[in-house]
Each structure stands twice: as C-alpha cells, then as structure tokens.
Amino acid sequence: MRRADRLFQIVQLIRGRRLTTADYLAQRLEVSMRTVYRDIAALGQQGVPIEGEAGVGYRMRAGFDLPPLMFSKQEAQALVATVRMAESRLDAALAREAENALSKILAVLPLDARAAAESLALYAPLPALDPATSAHLTAMREATEARRKLKMGYLDLGGVRSDRIVRPLACLFWGPVWTLAAWCELRNDFRSFRVDRVETLEVLEEGFRDEPGKTLADMNRRREAQESGGA
Incomplete structure (x- = not known):
C-alpha cells in the first residue's frame, strides 16, 4: 500500500470510531506501531486535526471533513x-x-x-418480508432508537397468546427470521420475540432509560456466560 493511501485509510478509520488505538490501526493496515506513530505525526503536520496520544488512542476533532470519496x-x-x-x-x-x-x-x-x-451479476432473489412483519420491524427499529416502550400481542411457537409491555433493545436478523431483543415487563426478564409472530403492536408514549441489569449489554453478558458455562 502506498503511503498516501495508508494515510487516507488512517483518517477514515479514526473518523469512524470514537477512540482508535495505534494497535488497532497497525493490525488493520498490517504495519508496525512505529509506522503508525510516524503516520499520525505526518497527518498532524499536514493540518489534520487528530487528537490523542500514543498509548491512549486517537480521535478526530469535531467538524473535520474530507472531499467526496472515490471508489475503485x-x-x-x-x-x-x-x-x-x-x-x-x-x-x-x-x-x-x-x-x-x-x-x-x-x-x-x-x-x-x-x-x-x-452490471454486477450478483443478486439475492429472496422474497421480501410480508407487509405486516415489515411494518412491525420498522416500528420496533424506530422505537428502539427513540427509547420508547412497546405494547404487543404475541403468539409463541407453542400457540400461546400473551400481551406484553417491553423495552426494545435491538432488532436481530437470524437468517430467515428477525427477532426483537427486549426487556419484558411481564416476565421481568430478557426475552427474544420473533417479529413474524407479533400479532398486534403499539408504540407507547412512555419512554425508558437504561437501568443496570436491563440493558442490551447485560443481555449479551448473560448469554455469553450461559454459553461459556454450557461449554
């Protein structure tokens, strides 16, 4: 990789993350840490507003932008x-x-x-989501971003119907199906719901904030602990 291309890649990598370490840059660009430090110094001399220091990490000062990108x-x-x-x-x-x-x-x-x-001869001719599932997925995604609770009527795989109030945490795609990861107020625990099994859905005015033990990070930690324990 030419040095000019590497400098451009460093700018792009730092712009895309809150904090970027020299070790991360060295691994991504397949160069030594010393090379990264030299490149960071060179970018600073050229007026690129990179903040940070060796051993801590780097970030781009707010407001910095580049001309439109050209793709190969x-x-x-x-x-x-x-x-x-x-x-x-x-x-x-x-x-x-x-x-x-x-x-x-x-x-x-x-x-x-x-x-x-x-002209790329590559396609993915899978059937689109049915209208109801698509509408529910849109509402779930937007409610997750807005941090608003959902009220839904759910039919599980065993044919049991229930009404739930949930805190939506993330929408996950598992190949053929989408699921909603959520904190369920009925069960007072984490639950995953298949989007195509949701019969009714309402976005409530009531919002929610992250609480210890009820976040997506908590859900992921529990899953990882269960998987490592099962191994």
Whole structure:
C-alpha cells in the first residue's frame, strides 16, 4: 500500500470510531506501531486535526471533513452487492433508504466504476418480508432508537397468546427470521420475540432509560456466560 493511501485509510478509520488505538490501526493496515506513530505525526503536520496520544488512542476533532470519496470498481461492486443482499431482509422503509443512498453514491462515481457496479451479476432473489412483519420491524427499529416502550400481542411457537409491555433493545436478523431483543415487563426478564409472530403492536408514549441489569449489554453478558458455562 502506498503511503498516501495508508494515510487516507488512517483518517477514515479514526473518523469512524470514537477512540482508535495505534494497535488497532497497525493490525488493520498490517504495519508496525512505529509506522503508525510516524503516520499520525505526518497527518498532524499536514493540518489534520487528530487528537490523542500514543498509548491512549486517537480521535478526530469535531467538524473535520474530507472531499467526496472515490471508489475503485471492486469497492463499488461491493456496495451494490451489499445493498442487493440487504434489501429483501430489511423493512421497507430502511430498504428504500439503502437504495437511495446507493443511488447517490453511484451518481458521483467515474463512468467505468459505475458501469462495473451496475452490471454486477450478483443478486439475492429472496422474497421480501410480508407487509405486516415489515411494518412491525420498522416500528420496533424506530422505537428502539427513540427509547420508547412497546405494547404487543404475541403468539409463541407453542400457540400461546400473551400481551406484553417491553423495552426494545435491538432488532436481530437470524437468517430467515428477525427477532426483537427486549426487556419484558411481564416476565421481568430478557426475552427474544420473533417479529413474524407479533400479532398486534403499539408504540407507547412512555419512554425508558437504561437501568443496570436491563440493558442490551447485560443481555449479551448473560448469554455469553450461559454459553461459556454450557461449554
């Protein structure tokens, strides 16, 4: 990799994370830590506002931006492939935004890169989510971001119906199905719900805040502990 390309990659990696260590940069770029330190110093001399220090980590000062990115043919094809594979798996609203974002990127690419991307012979012809599941997934995703509780009627795989008030924590895709990871107030515990088993859904005005023992991180730690204990 040319040094100019490596410097550009360092800027991109630091911009994409809250705090980036030299060790992380060295592993991603396959160079030594000493090279990373030299490159960081060079970027600072060129006026790139990188804050931080060796042994702690680096971040980009707020407000810094770069000119529009130029993608190689292979990178453009990777973007097209990613959107094509994701569209049928996303809810309708997010799928439209993915297509819009891709269109904006393709519009500013050089003609050869755009032609290579648009002619990519790779497709993911899976059936789209049914309208009810898609609508529920959109509502769950937005409620998760807004930190608002959900009221839902749920039919489990055993045919048992129940009404739940939950704190949505994350939407997870498991191949053929989406699930909602949540804190269930009925069970006073973490639960996962298949989105396609939700019969009714209402986003409540009542919000929620993270509480110890009821967060997604807590749920993940419990799962990891159970898996390690089972091994």
